[in-house]
Amino acid sequence: MAAPLVLGILVAVTVRAVLYRSSLAGFISERVEVASPLNAWKRVVEGLALLDLGVSPYSGDVFHETPLIIYLFHFLIEYSELVFMITDVLTAVALYLAVQDFNKVVFKKQKLLMELDRYASDVAELIRTPMEMHYIPLKVALFYLLNPYTVMSCVAKSTCAINNTVIAFFILATIKGSTLLSAIFLAVATYQSLYPLTLFAPALLYLLQRQFIPVKLKSKGFWLYTTQYAALYLCSLVVIVCLSFFLLNSWDFIPSVYGFILSVPDLTPNIGLFWYFFAEMFEHFSLFFVCVFQINVFFYTIPLAVKLKEHPIFFLFVQLAIISIFKSYPTVGDVALYMAFLPLWSHLYRFLRNIFILSCVLIVCSLLFPVLWHLWIYAGSANSNFYYAITLTFNVGQILLISDYFYAFLRREYYLTHGLYLTRKDGTEAMLVLK
C-alpha cells in the first residue's frame, strides 16, 4: 500500500512544482476564493516586512496570522514553496494513516455487532468487507492531494494548508487513541483558527468509545475522562497562547487574530456568506447578526453529539463541513479538507438522493467564481450581485451535500437494524419516510 501512496505523492508534488514555476502562480495567489484576509501569503510577507521595519505586525489591520506563523516563516521564508508542499504531503499521509486505523476499528465493530446479532438478517449486501475497504485510505489521501482546491491553495501559499495539517494530525492522534497528542493538536488547531474548538466533542466521543467508557451523564468514569481531556486541552491552549505572548511581548495578537475572526470587520469578498451580508447590513443590527452568524457555527455541536454519539467520526466529518461552510472567512482549502473524507463514506452511495445535481452545482459554481469576479472587478459589466449569487449557490450546494450524506448515513443505519427489504403489513414493498 505504501507504493501507490508514494506514487500519488510524487504526482501531486510534480503538479504543484510545475504550477509554481508557471505564470498561473501569480494569478492563483490573487484569487479571493483561495486567499482570504486571514490566510493570504501576501499578508504573511507584509507582516514579516513590518517586523523588519520595527513596527508590530498587529498594529495595523493587514496581518491576522498567529505569532506561530511569524515564528515559523521568520526562518523558512526562502523555502516557502517547499514548506507548503511538505505540509500537503504531511496532511495526506496523516489522513492515510488515520483512515487505515479507522477502517480496522470499523471492521472490528461491525464484526462485534454481527456476532451480537444486532443486525437484521437480510443486510448482507450492506456489510462492508475488507476487500472494499482496502483502497479507501489511498483514495482519501489522493482525494486530498489531487483535489484542484488543494492544489490551488498550495500554489497560492495560503496558510490554510498549515491549518489543515494540524487538523489532520489531530484526527490521526484521536484515531490512534492518544489523549495527550489529540489534546495538544486540537489546542494548536484552535489557536490557529478558533473554530476547531467544536471538534472537541467528536474527539471526546471517539476517545471514550475507544476506552470503552459508556457515555452516560451519571457515570463517574465518563466525567473523569472528560475532565482529563478538557484539562489537557485547556492547559496546552494556555501554554501556546502564553508562548505567543513572549514572542512579541504583547497581547496585541489576541484582538488582531481572534477579535478579527469573531467580529468580521474586513468585507473582502470570499466564498462565504458573511461578506455581502455585512456589507449591506443596517448598522444598527450589525452586532446582533455577527453574534447570530458566529453562534450558527457552534450550535450544531450538541444536537449532533446527541444524535451521532455512536458514530463520532461521521460527527467529526459533519462538524468539519459545518466549520468550512459557516466560518467567517472560508476558502477552498477548508472545503478540500472535508471533501477528502468523502471516500470514507463511499458505501453510502446507493442511498444518496441528489449526488449528481449537487456535484454539478459545485463544479459549475467553482468554474463560475473566477468568471463573475472578472466581470465585476475588471470588466465592469456585472456587479457584486453576480458574484454573491454564485456564493449563495455554492454554499447551498455544500449544505445539501452534507445533509444528503447525513441522510444516507442514517438511512443505512436504519436498514442495518431493521432489514433491507422492508415490507408493509400487507406484504407490499414499504416506503421509508422521515417523520
Added chain:
Amino acid sequence: MAGAVAAVLGLLLLLGSPGGSTGPPRDSLREELLLSPLPSGDLAATFQFRARWDSELHREGVSHYRLFPKALGQLISKYLVRELHLSLTQGFWRTRTWGQPYLQAPAGAELWVWFQDSVTDVDKAWKELSNILSGIFCASLNFIDSTNTVTPTASFKPLGLANVTDHHLLRYAVLPREVVCTENLTPWKKLLPCGSKAGLAVLLKAERLFHTSYHSQAVHIRPICRDASCLSVSWELRQTLTVVFDTFSIGQGKRDWSLFKMFSRTVTEACPLASESKIYVDISSKTQENKLLEVTPLPLSVHEASVQGDRRTYAVYDLLSPSLFNVSRSLNVQLKWKRPQDSLDLSTPVLHAQRYVSGYGLQTGEISTLIYNTHPYRAFPVILLETVPWYLRLYVHTLVITTKGKENKPSYIHYQPAQDRRRPHLLEMLIQLPANSVTKITIQFERALLKWTEYTPDPNHGFYVSPSVLSALVPSVIAMKAEDAEQSPLFTSLFPSSDGSSYFVRLYTEPLLVNLPTPDFSMPYNVICLTCTVVAVCYGSFYNLLTRTFHVEEPSKGGLAKRLANIIRKVRGVPPL
C-alpha cells in the same frame, strides 16, 4: 485746590489705566501684493496681510483686540495653540510650467496645528479646534476626524519659535474633496482689520477671484521673536491669498494685463490701519539690458532680492507714499509686453514631483510618485510624507524606490499602518535625490469593500487620496543673504531660513482619485433575506435529520383531492387511483 484736583485726576488716570505703566500691547499691520508673471504667460497674484501683535496670548487674560482678530485670538488662548496653518485651495499649482511656488497648498482643505506642551488631551483639542474653525470659515472642516488625521514625525516642523518639538503635539489633516467658494472667502476677508473696504483687500472680489486656474487662501498663525534679542514672543497672523489668472481667458487672447482687467477694481488708498502697504511687480528678466516688460505707471523704486535661489527685481509701489496718488486718484498697475511673441524664460524648478495611480480593475493598484531633481550638480535629501486612507490597503513590502535604474534605500522610514475605520496609513521617508535625476517611488495597494453606508452619495466618482508632501532644503544657485524680517518684503520671510545657501520648499503632489468596488445599494433587504434563507436551508435540513427518525410509511386513505378524483373517474368509467 486745583492742584489737589489735578493730583487726584492724575492718580485716577494712573490707577485707571490697565497694566500700570505699560500701555496695551502694540500691534501692527502690513499688507502686500505681489504680482509675478509666470513663464507660461499666466499671472500669479499673492496677497499677504500680516498682523503682528506683541502680546503673550497664553499668559495674560487678554480682552482688548485691535488688529488681531478676536475669533482667532480666543481660539489660540483657549486651545493652547502654538501654531496654526489652515489653507483652502482650489486647483493645482503646476510647478513645471509655473515655476516654484512661494507657498503651495494642497487641493482642498489642509489644517496642521502645533499645540503647546501643556495640552493634556491633544486629540480632544484637535477635534474641537477643527469644529470651531469649520464654523469660522464656513468650510466642512468638521469632517476632520481620526480617519484622516496623522501625526507626522519629520515633516511640518514648526515655522515659528519653538523650543520643544515633541511631534505628538502636532496634528495634520487634509480634506482633498473640499471645494472653495465665495462662502469661504467672505469670513476670511472679515478677519482683515480694514475688511474689504480699504487697502489692497479692495481688489478681493469673489467673481474675479474664482475665475482663475488656482485659488488658495490661507491663514497662518505662529509665534515670532519680538526683536533681535528674542526675549519675548509676539504673535503673527498672516493671511495669504494666491490666485493665478489665465491671461488667455482674462485678456481675450492678449497677454497684457492690468489690475483692472484682473480684479475689475483699482486701488485707491492704503488701509489706514496698516503701517506698510506695498505692491511688488516682478520685472526680473534673464538679461538686464533688453527688458521684455514695461510697467506703467512708472515705479517709484525698485527692490532687488534673492528669492528661492534666484536674483529677482521688483518694481515697488508704496501706497502710503503721498506721491503715488498725485497723478490719478486710483492706481492701476499695467504690464505690457514689448513684443507679442516674447515670453519669460522658463527656469526649470529644481525640485518638482508628480504622482499617479496605475493598475486596472477594482482589486489592486499601484501608487507611483516621481520626484525630479534638476539641479546640475548638487544632491539633496527630501522628506516625503504620504497619507493614504485605510480603505486602500498599502503593502509596504512592495515599496520600491529607484533612481537612475538602481535601488535607492531611504535613510529614514517611519511607517504607521492603518487601522480599519480608525486611522489612515502614514509613510514618511527621507530620500536622497542625486543630482539631475528622477526618483520613482512605487507602492502597491488593495482596494477594500466598504459597508454600504460608508460610501459617499456618488460612489462611482471615486475616493480621494490626499496629496503627498515633499519638504526639502533646496540648494540655491546663488548665495542669498539673510535679511531682517521686518524690513524685507513679506513674501521673502514666509519660511525661516537658516543659512544663505539653501531655501526651504514644501511641495504637494496631485491628489488621486481611486475607485472602489461597490455593493449594490438597492439590495439590503434582498441580501438579508437570501442569506438567511441559505442559513435556514441548513438549519431546516439538519433539524429534520436530527429530530426525526425513519418510519415505515403507512398507506393512507387518500385526501380529499384523491377522493374527488376517484368520483370523477367512476363517472367517466376509468379505473380509480
